[in-house]
Amino acid sequence: MRKVIIAGNWKMFKTRAETLEFLQGFLPQLDTTPDDRDIVLCAPFTDLGTLSRNLHGSRIQIGAQNVHWAESGAFTGEISALMLVEVGVRYVVIGHSERRQFFGETDETVNLRLKAAQKAGLIPILCVGESKQQRDAGETEAIIFKQLEHDLIDVDQEHLIIAYEPIWAIGTGDTCASAEANRVIGLIRSKLSNPDMTIQYGGSVKPDNINEIMAQSEIDGALVGGASLDPQDFAKLVNYKV
Numbered sequence: 001m002r003k004v005i006i007a008g009n010w011k012m013f014k015t016r017a018e019t020l021e022f023l024q025g026f027l028p029q030l031d032t033t034p035d036d037r038d039i040v041l042c043a044p045f046t047d048l049g050t051l052s053r054n055l056h057g058s059r060i061q062i063g064a065q066n067v068h069w070a071e072s073g074a075f076t077g078e079i080s081a082l083m084l085v086e087v088g089v090r091y092v093v094i095g096h097s098e099r100r101q102f103f104g105e106t107d108e109t110v111n112l113r114l115k116a117a118q119k120a121g122l123i124p125i126l127c128v129g130e131s132k133q134q135r136d137a138g139e140t141e142a143i144i145f146k147q148l149e150h151d152l153i154d155v156d157q158e159h160l161i162i163a164y165e166p167i168w169a170i171g172t173g174d175t176c177a178s179a180e181a182n183r184v185i186g187l188i189r190s191k192l193s194n195p196d197m198t199i200q201y202g203g204s205v206k207p208d209n210i211n212e213i214m215a216q217s218e219i220d221g222a223l224v225g226g227a228s229l230d231p232q233d234f235a236k237l238v239n240y241k242v
């Protein structure tokens with residue numbers, strides 16, 4: 001049985017005060033959320049301690065948005081897996097397209113981060129996906145297979161989540177058609193040694209399309225940016241119905 005995970009990726013949004021305000025609005029709405037799904041909030045580093053202190057005993061699990069591969073060292077501005085574990089982090093987003101695009105992330109560094117995260121007991125959420133130009137050129141499958149081939153070298157597929165995030169659908173309102181997302185995720189699954197891996201879809205997931213996305217046979221959850229920032233919207237997402 002594949003685990004369903006709805007994860008919010010707050011990106012570089014929310015101060016400590018805003019995080020507390022979010023929880024105040026969101027937590028009461030979890031009372032009726034079915035327990036067949038896990039909920040994760042991937043927050044900026046500065047919010048992780050606040051989440052940890054305020055979510056103790058809650059069903060929400062905490063995620064970070066990046067991690068360095070070294071255990072410690074002279075790496076100004078970086079954070080280690082152990083530091084994340086220590087503040088109660090369980091998941092970490094790795095290889096998000098924004099990191100690949102703006103911060104020089106490569107398949108090689110993604111692979112290093114994945115292995116370091118797993119070694120410390122974190123569950124990585126590995127993001128893969130194609131750009132608009134690559135899709136238009138008919139390269140979607142080739143690009144994703146290349147990412148998987150390099151990113152997953154010596155990575156434990158039992159403790160891993162993959163998020164398929166077509167870059168052109170991120171933050172654009174231009175959601176990938178759910179049948180197409182299902183097709184690509186099916187292809188991703190066919191390349192894995194663990195066919196029961198949770199594979200999420202990400203890219204303009206909103207309250208008005210979550211039910212259709214979650215009704216797809218290959219899709220095991222969502223990685224949500226914009227709509228995870230609002231407590232009412234995120235509550236609607238975690239309360240999806242199929």
Ligand SMILES: O=C[C@H](O)COP(=O)(O)O
Nearest residue numbers: 009170171203204225226
């Ligand atoms: O990690 C989340 C994705 O980048 C999706 O962002 P979005 O829901 O704002 O399109």
